[in-house]
Amino acid sequence: MQDFRLPDLGEGLPEAELVQWLVAEGDTVNLNQNIAEVETAKAVVELPSPYAGTVQKLHHAAGDTIDVGDVIVTFALEGEAVDAAPAVPAAAAEPEEEEKATPNLVGYGAAPRKNARPQRRARAARAGSPVSADTAVLEAAPHDAIVEQPMERPVERPRSTPPVRKFARDLGVDLALVEPTGENGLITRGDVEAYAGRTGMADAQAQAAASAPSVTTTDERVTRRPIRGVRKATAEAMVRSAFSAPHVTTFQTIDVTATMELVASLKGDRSLEGHRIGVMAVAAKAVCLALGRNPSLNAKWDEQAGEIVEHHYVNLGVAAATERGLIVPVIPDADAMTLVELADAIGELAATARSGKTPPAAMTGGTFSITNFGVFGVEAGTPILNPGEAGILGLGTVAKRPWEHEGQIALRDVMTLSLSFDHRLVDGAEGSRFLVDVAGVLEQPGRAMLLR
Incomplete structure (x- = not known):
């Protein structure tokens, strides 16, 4: 028999909740076959089997919270008997039989132990402890047979x-x-x-x-x-951020008619068929361009080192609302992407988040975040910083409003931008300049050709 213990699924998380088993007791599984779904404080992940064999026992039920290192399933490895007690002759099998080489998936399970402890019954036999016939029968019999005993x-x-x-x-x-x-x-x-x-x-x-x-x-x-899983982790992170970084939020309402016209024209471009380029992608591109001109917004406050760390790349976090709570997956090196590449990355990120399959590693390393509460019809808000980041931009809903245009009142597409930033890192003037740069691209997307 071989026990499989819950591994560390990333970020040193101490526990995970069992969402569902993908196998049942008695099933035969292959190496790397997914056997369960577990939810950490970051995301739902599938757990592959590090062994090939038969599922002997599932130690937990769906809904259980399991500590890292706890046994979650016991396997009978290929070639071993299932639900049968090992023989207890005077000369018991050597421990090497129990330590035979087994497949081990990197990051899951543990390598075969050189000094693994023998089975309890075999150890008792080697020590000369008496084992009654009744005990042997009970240990060898399946559970149903036991409960039917008078x-x-x-x-x-x-x-x-x-x-x-x-x-x-x-x-x-x-x-x-x-x-x-x-x-x-x-x-x-x-x-x-x-x-x-x-x-x-x-x-x-x-x-x-x-x-x-x-x-x-x-x-x-x-x-x-x-309170557990993603919701618990989000709450802890937001409280930590709110009480460790002095938040300031500033707003700007802008005319985005030109951006909406650009998005509409791109939708009709046959060469871009299959790519969904929306306001979010244009805003993400504007953020990347503006961060290049305002690096203080792309930095972090390292309290332990006593340093301000400025990033020369943009790992863009994109807030995603899911059934399990708010998560912020990251698009690495977003500043190096074209508008089409950003749109594709945002679409893939959102689909993965909604399915609950975002891996923990995909939610780390962000340098700046963007959130679109406009999809819910909200005009403005005061977004809370993701811990370790200097700024987050909120996008309000796009609505038709009477607006001054070329000296006259016209019905235009208008939206409000909400920028929250860490006042330890960003002065009001720097935050304002960043917001004006983002607004400039959204008001006149052609300006992006002038920025670097």
Whole structure:
């Protein structure tokens, strides 16, 4: 048997939530086959198997929060028996059999241990400890056979998931007394509630909800959900940013009719078929150009080193609203991209974020961010800085308004830009110049030809 422990999925994150299993006990899996989806504080990632063999046991259920290093699945490697106790002769097999070479995927699992501890039963046999025939039978038999034995209480630990076990502990329920109704003799939350109700434990569900906020609970008036995953990480980052960097936000409302006309003309260009170039892409290009002229907005405050670090490249973070919360994937070296390349990168980034597949590494290393709350019909806002960045630009909705144009009042496409910046790094004058440069490109996209 070989245990697979939850690896560090990046950024030193200490835990992950199991979203769903992609395999079941008894399934045969190949090396690198995806076996589960887990959600870290950054994103949902698929977990590949570092071994080829049979799934012997799944140690957790969907919804469980698992610490890095905890065993999540046990495999019977190819060539090993499944659900069978090893023989216990006087001369037990040498540990080298247990340490046979197994495939190991970089970043997942652990390399075979040279001094791996032998199986418990084999160790007992080598030590001369007595092993009764009844014990050997129970260890070799599948669980269903055990629960069918004519005993008042099960011999082995009742089968349930970690949340159900905690739920039972909070209620003071002995799981050994609970009749299981789940698949393969699994004790469910409902089984525990039913037992608590029969034994007169009042308001069992409310007691558990109050003491174990690890599950979602709903009544007629409120729904309670645990704070975890992407939502928890976003909240912590925003609070850290808000209380560590002195935020200043400045606004500018501009006429973007020329940009909207440019976008419309590009949509009708057959040579650009398959490329979706919108206002967001034009704004991203304007930001990259403006950062080249205003480097203080493309810097970070290194408190530990006592330095201001100016970046000579633009890793552009693009805020994306997902079902799991706000994330900010990064487009590396965005300043080196053409308008078409930026549009493609933004489209791919958004699609990946909506599917929940953005890897943690794709959300690090940003130097400046952009967020488009205009898609929700919002005119302006005060965006909070991504930690470690000097600025973030918010795009408001584009709306038709009466506007002064060439000395007359005309109906024009108008939007408001909202720039938040770290006042330790950026003076008001520098922030204003940056915003004017961005606005200039959006008002007259042809000006981009003049900037470098």
